[in-house]
Amino acid sequence: MLLSKVLGVIVIARNGDRYNYYQDPYNYAASNTETTALGEVESHGLGAQIRSTYFDSKSPSYIEGIRSDLVDNNEVKVRVKAGVEGTVVFDSAIALLQGLFPPSPNNKIVLANETTVVAPLGGYQYVPVETVEPGNDRSLESWTDCPAFEKHIKSFYASDDFKKKSQEAQPFFKAAKDYVFGRPTTLENAWNIYDFINSELTHNRTYAHRLPPTLIEQARHWANYHESGVFSDPEINAVGNIAGRTILHTILSSLERISFNGDPLQFMLIQTTYQPFISLFSQTGIAKDRPEYAGIPDYSSALAIELRRGSPPDVRDFVRLRFKNGTSGFWEDVHAFGHRADIPLTEFIYRAENAAITSNQQWKQICSSRGVLSTFADNTGVLNYFASESAFTFAYAFVGLLALYTVLKVIKKSRAEARRVRLEGAEVSEVVINYGSVAAPHPISPSSASRSSWYLSGHPGHMPQNSTTYYGEAALDSERALIAKYYPEQPRWIL
Secondary structure, rough: OOEEEEEEEEEEEEOOEEEOOOOOOOOOOOOOOOOOOOHHHHHHHHHHHHHHHHHOOOOOOOOOOOOOOOOOOOOEEEEEEEEOOOOHHHHHHHHHHHHHHHOOOOEEOOOOOOOOOEEEHOOOOOOOEEEOOOOOOOOOOOOOOOHHHHHHHHHOOOOOOHHHHHHHHHHHHHHHHHHHHOOOOOOHHHHHHHHHHHHHHHHHHHHHHHOOOHHHHHHHHHHHHHHHOOOOOOOOOHHHHHHHHHHHHHHHHHHHHOOOOOOOEEEEEEOOHHHHHHHHHHOOOOOOOHHHHHHOOOOEEEEEEEEEEEEOOOOOEEEEEEEEEOOOOEEEEEEEOOOOOEEHHHHHHHHHHHHHOOOHHHHHHOOOOOOOOOOEEOOOOOOEEEEOOOHHHHHHHHHHHHHHHHEEEEEEEEHHHHHHOOEEEOOOEEOOOOOOOOOOOOOHHHHHHOOOOOOOOOOOOOOOOOOOOOHHHHHHHHHHHHHHHHHHOOOOOOO
16 A cells, blocks of 8 residues: 555654663562763664654655654654653653754744744654653553562463473583672563573673673573563463553553544653563564564564555545664564455554553452453453452451441441430429410409300310409319320429
């Protein structure tokens, strides 16, 4: 598809040269390290090559319509891994961006008083960078603190093939013992052996003069075997490919954004370490077709994922993969999923989306140490999780929650009792029968007795209208007794 035009590009770049650092061969916890001036130069050179390939209007791979003189932050997005090797990766990203968007005198502003101000350093371009910390986002470092991945590593070490290779590697480890200064010379530690020898060979002149020939090549060979076994898996959605599975979500979502005409995104840079390269080449079948890409990529290597639109009559969107291994290499086409040319975008998404890990919650479930298995249906995209917890575990959890609920209820009730107002003295005092307007408090005069009573007929205390009897104290007592029988006693609270 030579006449296709480039709509956008996603570049996955490895960091540049750094000093030696250590990774635990069983869980990949790592020590600190620092970048070098050589590494910054390598990354800067990679940025310049990306610029000449995708931001030069004369290039056949020019991204159609992208601004090339100054960076447009709506068209460009940068994500940087901030986990292990964090400062090295960040420094590499900044150096790469300096090569990709060099200082320009056009980076200026004219003020209201007609003064022209050019940005510092001759028009330096400041490109926003999104750092991706593993504590918040596992998309760029998913293999650390993952019990399921640690189990995968142990299974690899216990495999028959690993044991066989370990025996084959013994001559090398015996020869390298005097040049690694006490570091364990085992196949499990192959990556650390290679990284130390390579770092010393690059930065230590005395060491470089004394290192026997072919020792670095042998160290690289066994490190490639080790890392390929750790960061790959025969199944695209297996935990061994977890470094590629988490970055796939960023790749697929970015491709969808680029293909949508209403989204301005055209270029995505993902600055990371070597692990995702191994997993992605395994998942897409590139490592099977090109075994030389099954191992560790060189410093400042890059994988470009281009989204291209075909020419009539086939105007579909296609994906083209191009890989550049280190600073001395050149861009080379590599093909995914058995294709020998560009793959349609729809097919690429269909084949890859079921393996993508799209959230931290999904990552936690897959990495669970309690035996949670994740299986992806190849054609339906349905994710099923099967837990190995026993019924007793759930029963114990239920009983514990019930006991906790009961204790909380008791505490709440006791606090309510403590807040209740208690009055001094007896709770109930004298019972008052007299309701005031119902029972007359004073003797009734003869004149008032002749008036009609407002009491209803038959009501206790009802007096006939023709009665002229004088009511004394005895009569009043008798009336109160009748009223008391009709009206129930009501307590009066004394405060």
